[in-house]
Amino acid sequence: MTDAAAPTTRFSLRVNNDLDLPTLTGLAVAAEEAGIDQLWVSNDLMLRSAPALLGALFERTTTLHLGIGIMNPYSVHAAEIAMVAATLQEQSGGRFLLGLAAGSGEFLSWIGIDQPKPLTGTREALRSIRALLAGDRPLDVPGAGEGWTRDAYLRLKPIQVPIYIGAMSPKMLALAGAEADGVLALLFPPEHFETASALVAAGADTAGRRLADLDMPACVWLSIDEDRERADRALALKLAYYGAAFSPYLLARAGLAPEDFGPAVDALRDGDEERAIASITPQMLSLGISGDPATVIDRCRALQRLGATHLSFGPPLGPDPVASIRLLGQSVLSEIRRPA
Template sequence: MVLTSIRLTQFVGGPAELVDLAVTAEEAGFDQVWFASDPFMLHTWSLCTAVALRTSRIHIGALGMNPATVDPSEIAAHLGTLDLLSGGRALAGIGSHTDGMVPKIGLDGSTIPGRTAEAVRLVRALIAGQDAPTDGEHYRWQPGCALGFTPHRSRIPLHVTAYGEEFLTAAGGYGDGVLPILFPPETAAEVVGWIRAGAVAAGRDPSEVDVAGCVWVSVADDPAAAGDLIRPTIAFFGPYLSEHELAVVGLSPADFAPVTAALAADGVEAAARLVTDDMLRLAVVGTPDEVAVRLRGLVDAGVTQLSIGGPLGPDPDAAIRLLGERVLPALS
């Protein structure tokens, strides 16, 4: 059976609201909740900790913990602590969905894939109570580095937050799961193929790798309202998409040029006003029935976890409940 998760960002509320939405997601039947890690955004670790103390069943993940900005020792310490607080419900998404965010803080985004592979190896060893490896290219720790406490579990699922064919293929070889952005959703079959190929090349059974397809969703009984709501999200993330990803739905970087320029000059709201109806196809938008059909297509393409990100709907809390009542049953 396909897993379901909610991804929450500050675009749908402040810290207290996001924690409340995670509680709603648990009540609505979602299996997991993830909080994105981005520079200068609300901090995922604080949100995960608060949710652990407010919930009892749902698994809690920090998504996109970027080893270009966060040392694996900190990632392991956070995960181990979260696993203790939550009674064994911690998850991790290590890596990044783009190399385009870290240069603005003076870092080299080209090292993210290599750092991610090494970070997963280091974190896995630390959580297991082992001494960390010392032979990395990016991390040359001294012998004897180990956690100073024992997590609830000796193995916490480590998903890889990856982008692009090469990175996603490699991630299939070492991640417990992979968190690809399916933006647009029609890229699912191709992305699943890359991840499975990476697993096979590494001598793994592809079915052991959770393909957690990340999609942006806006659901409402009024499809026009759902479309208008998601325009800021598309304005923010659309400019990061490759020419190939845009071409899948008949778009090009030139189509996004006005959006990109407005985003840089005047911010998200100004850019959102330039998002066309054609650009809405990059996300999953519409009534509950329409959303269920589009998500079912991802499952048919081989996605094993549907990771649903905001804005969710005009009222995020109501949208999560709507998803739980009318969309999740159609996917089981």
């Protein structure tokens, strides 16, 4: 009797929607050539439109699955999210992935939109969007929210679109496990995967599902370069800008607090990026994965030992993102795909 074959590891990239189309196209082409399975583009407010960007990228790629990570039902109605999803899935021939979450309350406040009951709002949107894509009426679906009438249905053929929930809180992770096709959970540090996946698994169990029934990428920040110091500097600058805004709960798991990033914030206010980079400690760097290929492989292997079968790499990717993607393809992915 032989053991069952180990699951094949999949890979994805996550990038921000501040990139212009030529730059993003270069990244997408490099990702496809490197053997990356998915590319996710954020849809943060006041930047470029992710649906428009993906519409163009589908014309420039052939195998890469492209996702919006994420759309929210507060600034865009669930009906319009379903329209976007159906159209992009039709255009791409089945390569579109929809990321759905409550969104950033801070960003929504910029445009005067409240975010009441994020968990309920996300659950209702998930159920109503899924109903619309299936050719059904949200009015007939329990828990799909109020305000729908008999006329609220898509005048299109039913189409299947995988829906991933963007989640960090225990309740949102449990919702993803119970109802979604996948979950996008940012991991600071990467080893938080063990806790997050357990919460998703518990949610799946309550719904009679298994963790294996959905796609749970281990979403980490990555910076890779042949020169380890260059890689560390790129991640340090990213942490200097964003570290103070990380969840105190997640930072505490790494022995850190938001105020630890105060010196970096002060340096950036003074316009001194070099001082900001210097203020990022090795403990802070451990919130992401950075270094040369051998170092990156070791951290990724640790995630595989925790059960991760899908590794998702987010910005900065490296000092030169396109070169970093190529280095991933040449030196890392094939190694990680082999059984340890």
